[in-house]
Amino acid sequence: MTDAATGREPRQERSRATRHRLLEAALECLADVGWSASTVGRVAALAGVSRGAVQHHFPTREALFTAAVRHINGRRTEELTRRAAALPHGPGRTEAVVRMLVESYTGREFAAAVQLWAAAANDPALRAHVLPLEEDVGREAHRNALDLLGADESQPGVRESVQATLDLARGLGLADLLTDDRVRRTRIIEQWARTLDGVLART
Amino acid sequence: MTDAATGREPRQERSRATRHRLLEAALECLADVGWSASTVGRVAALAGVSRGAVQHHFPTREALFTAAVRHINGRRTEELTRRAAALPHGPGRTEAVVRMLVESYTGREFAAAVQLWAAAANDPALRAHVLPLEEDVGREAHRNALDLLGADESQPGVRESVQATLDLARGLGLADLLTDDRVRRTRIIEQWARTLDGVLART
Numbered sequence: 001m002t003d004a005a006t007g008r009e010p011r012q013e014r015s016r017a018t019r020h021r022l023l024e025a026a027l028e029c030l031a032d033v034g035w036s037a038s039t040v041g042r043v044a045a046l047a048g049v050s051r052g053a054v055q056h057h058f059p060t061r062e063a064l065f066t067a068a069v070r071h072i073n074g075r076r077t078e079e080l081t082r083r084a085a086a087l088p089h090g091p092g093r094t095e096a097v098v099r100m101l102v103e104s105y106t107g108r109e110f111a112a113a114v115q116l117w118a119a120a121a122n123d124p125a126l127r128a129h130v131l132p133l134e135e136d137v138g139r140e141a142h143r144n145a146l147d148l149l150g151a152d153e154s155q156p157g158v159r160e161s162v163q164a165t166l167d168l169a170r171g172l173g174l175a176d177l178l179t180d181d182r183v184r185r186t187r188i189i190e191q192w193a194r195t196l197d198g199v200l201a202r203t
Numbered sequence: 204m205t206d207a208a209t210g211r212e213p214r215q216e217r218s219r220a221t222r223h224r225l226l227e228a229a230l231e232c233l234a235d236v237g238w239s240a241s242t243v244g245r246v247a248a249l250a251g252v253s254r255g256a257v258q259h260h261f262p263t264r265e266a267l268f269t270a271a272v273r274h275i276n277g278r279r280t281e282e283l284t285r286r287a288a289a290l291p292h293g294p295g296r297t298e299a300v301v302r303m304l305v306e307s308y309t310g311r312e313f314a315a316a317v318q319l320w321a322a323a324a325n326d327p328a329l330r331a332h333v334l335p336l337e338e339d340v341g342r343e344a345h346r347n348a349l350d351l352l353g354a355d356e357s358q359p360g361v362r363e364s365v366q367a368t369l370d371l372a373r374g375l376g377l378a379d380l381l382t383d384d385r386v387r388r389t390r391i392i393e394q395w396a397r398t399l400d401g402v403l404a405r406t
Contacts, residue, residue, distance in 0.1 A: 034325045036239035111324055114377075118321035121314055121380045122237045131381060160394035167391065168367055171374030174317075177324045178334060188370065191363035195398055 019057050021047045026068035030112040035119030035126075040064065066129040069116050072109045073137045077144060080104060084148055094200065095193035097148045098165060101141075102189055105173035114177060141166050151200055161199045168192060222260050224250045229271035233315040238322030238329075243267065269332040272319050275312045276340045280347060283307060287351055297403065298396035300351045301368060304344075305392055308376035317380060344369050354403055364402045371395060 025047035029038040040061050044051045058064035080100065087096045104110075120130040145162050146153055153159040172188065175181045228250035232241040243264050247254045261267035283303065290299045307313075323333040348365050349356060356362040375391065378384045 032325060034239070034322065036237070114321055114324070117377065117380060118317055119237065121317070122235060127381060134381060157394045157397065160391050161398065163387070164371055164391050164395055167374035167378060168371045169374065170377050171370035171372065174320065174373050174377060175370060177320060178330060178337060184366070188363050188367045191360050192367050194360065195364065195402060198401065199398060 023071040308372040
């Protein structure tokens with residue numbers, strides 16, 4: 001929002017916009033060049049802000065990139081919620097939900113997250129930032145999937161089948177990193193939705 | 204084999220041993236420090252051979268590390284074949300097979316492969332080496348899983364369900380990169396096996 005009297009954005013708004021630009025730039029950077037080449041300087045240049053401004057928002061490189069992945073996860077959740085309104089009810093819903101979930105693990109956002117995961121496996125400082133992030137992301141994805149599927153996890157096998165759906169989605173996302181795996185993925189989604197319908201209906 | 208007359212290994216045997224040591228060192232290196240820090244010099248030092256010797260066996264860094272992942276994949280297949288003899292027949296077999304397959308996507312070998320995948324996503328030269336490797340590995344893993352499960356993929360849904368099992372395994376492996384995910388994984392394996400038994404029996 002621009003302050004009508006001065007023609008300038010209020011400081012808080014400007015700060016929020018800078019932060020947002022930094023997060024988006026960090027995400028682009030991670031997806032494009034991986035963790036080791038994703039320096040704070042590179043992100044600052046990409047976002048068009050000074051290194052000092054980056055440090056004002058994020059004290060460390062680890063904090064910057066972890067915040068970026070948290071940011072895109074929040075955006076993904078919003079996107080899923082928005083698209084959920086258009087999903088069919090009754091037959092076909094499970095397949096539509098599984099497709100939507102699986103597709104949310106492909107693309108540049110997922111590619112960036114994989115770079116962060118892979119780097120955290122060998123970097124204790126980064127890992128300390130990524131672990132709580134992963135826990136939050138996992139919990140949110142699980143709750144989301146339960147809601148979308150209308151699944152009752154007090155029934156035997158349901159909790160595990162919903163978690164398996166998300167692990168399958170992550171595996172399919174990994175397969176899609178290097179090649180366009182869409183055709184194979186579509187067949188797997190269709191079959192898994194049929195199977196999952198069986199598990200959910202049995203309960 | 205040592206030549207009794209000279210006390211030295213024949214040249215071919217020595218060369219094979221050096222190659223094997225290089226592949227193992229490359230694997231350790233990838234798993235420990237990731238792609239960007241995995242230089243040819245580091246692998247040479249770890250294996251205790253000269254850089255010249257590395258270049259004799261592998262013309263490029265990409266060739267060395269791709270060969271290392273191909274090497275551990277071969278070892279994994281042998282290991283699966285060896286362990287398959289001890290698997291139960293009849294009830295319980297599907298779960299034992301799924302557990303064995305999923306566990307083969309955890310540990311240092313898988314961690315090394317993830318580092319290579321992640322790096323290949325941003326590196327066209329490496330990607331050109333990794334793509335044919337991934338195709339071979341995927342084909343072999345699929346054939347292996349079909350055999351172990353005694354699955355007939357001419358039946359509807361079977362091919363996709365077996366592939367989904369391997370994608371699930373990869374997703375679970377990714378979840379295990381940063382934390383010990385064993386307890387959750389065990390419950391998912393048990394439920395997946397029950398579901399898969401349903402698909403295989405239906406055919």
